[in-house]
Amino acid sequence: MEDLSPFIENINHKTRLSPENMERLTAAFRVVKVKRKQLLIQPGFVAKYRIYVLKGAFHSYVIDDKGNEHTIQFAVEDWWLSDYNSYIHQTPATQFVEALENSIILQIDHQAEQQLKEANLELATLFLLMAERSAAYLARRIVSNLTQSAEERYNEFVAKYPQVVQRLPQYALASYLNMTREFLSKIRNDKVRKK
Amino acid sequence: MEDLSPFIENINHKTRLSPENMERLTAAFRVVKVKRKQLLIQPGFVAKYRIYVLKGAFHSYVIDDKGNEHTIQFAVEDWWLSDYNSYIHQTPATQFVEALENSIILQIDHQAEQQLKEANLELATLFLLMAERSAAYLARRIVSNLTQSAEERYNEFVAKYPQVVQRLPQYALASYLNMTREFLSKIRNDKVRKK
DNA sequence: GGAAAACGATGAACTATCTTAAGAAAAACA
């Protein structure tokens, strides 16, 4: 039996749910263990689940025409992820969601989520807040991509998620920050030399 | 008196509202006329309004440390905009929202929106859908920035919004597409030569 | 525990995109 308290904390941090609604919500999620390198979502298949990370690490990525991998999103403990476009619109995914470590997740399927949203205002509000915060977060990321150099984006990421950086493969971080793995390697090394 | 039917269409396209809720919703919006170059939102001030464009064109932008302007978002007829981070979290804005043409907008203030969201499930669902679609849209934009070259991003934009392109100043489009105005000019001209 | 695979570092050559500058065209506005 997994400890769901981080999940419940996460929810409480967004909005106050009645005990019945919290019960209803948690009952809609299922605990799943996932092995490193396992794919939760694949292009061509509809993303069935919204995922909350209880333990472990994931990244979502696309592969472009030239065969290059681009990490779109990371998620470690207490983060949510999915292929947003696929999940929301229930259309075929374009992204992979892959475990970077052996992990434990909570997942809810789209239909169950719809039922919760339709059940009452409190639960609808929860998902509303999640969507609003996602949008605000994505908007910040776009601004940072438009205004910062590669090195600045890296520094920002390190400052924001110092403990996360060390768990991520460098090639995935590089592509998330919109640069090549080689260039990230150079940035890091220039930094070391300066010290 | 302005014709609100495009707005009502826009809402109906998202979710079905009862006549009473539609009435309540429209009553919460105010029609405002805006002159070209007028600013609706400015850094340092909390974004009070969520904006729907009835007529005209806007862009939101930031100014970076070097004094360069970066367009974050465009909005023409039937589009929504604001400084999302500022509006959602009611914190000081970092973006400008400026009219590119003389325009007519509908605006709702944050407090009124909160009251609508709390009023009933139908109205909460409307804002939920808006937030989800924003998030999905922003996610697509991030993918396109990560995977495409400057020229590809331009081609994609033209293909998606052919009529809009002609109304936007080229310098604003260039910065939206994450390139300099000079480089966009070059791309366009190379294209003409090829023909 | 050791072979195989994946990952990270480094350097040299290359290129997409930027910078700067100046003039032409278009739009604004008085």
Next chain:
DNA sequence: TGTTTTTCTTAAGATAGTTCATCGTTTTCC
């Protein structure tokens, strides 16, 4: 309508970031 201001074009030189190829290191997994 003419004048001023803003926007767009062009081109040459500069650079941030890429590509490619190689090698050492770490991780994986049988």
